[in-house]
């Protein structure tokens with residue numbers, strides 16, 4: 647288990663919000679706004695998808711790190727905290743994914 651956590655990264659991103667765009671990539675993304683942060687997240691997600699399909703482990707690790715970083719910047723750009731997303735994940739632990747889907751209005755079958 648690694649000691650560096652997403653909380654640590656979120657704290658770094660939050661601190662960089664007080665920085666300048668010329669010295670901080672994070673700040674340059676935040677300054678450009680949620681649209682820019684969302685576009686970067688989408689690009690990194692596609693790169694992770696490609697790496698996953700190709701099955702190249704080092705690329706998967708690297709692209710996953712890019713996705714996690716850009717996800718946190720995207721959340722920060724909209725003032726959403728990592729804690730809020732984790733609270734939603736914690737709430738979902740009370741039922742399985744199949745159960746949750748089956749409980750949606752108009753759901754026909756639980757699993758595919």
Ligand SMILES: N=c1c2ncn([C@@H]3O[C@H](COP(=O)(O)OP(=O)(O)OP(=O)(O)O)[C@@H](O)[C@H]3O)c2ncn1[C@@H]1O[C@H](COP(=O)(O)O)[C@@H](O)[C@H]1O
Nearest residue numbers: 655658659662669670671672673674686689711712715716
């Ligand atoms: N984890 C990251 C991280 N992962 C990826 N990136 C940057 O994300 C950028 C996007 O990658 P691309 O390959 O898409 O680069 P690009 O095509 O040149 O980007 P664009 O021109 O499209 O914006 C690169 O500049 C990477 O360096 C990151 N930048 C920062 N961090 C963390 O944030 C901290 C603060 O960084 P600064 O805000 O720059 O001080 C760092 O110490 C790290 O802990």
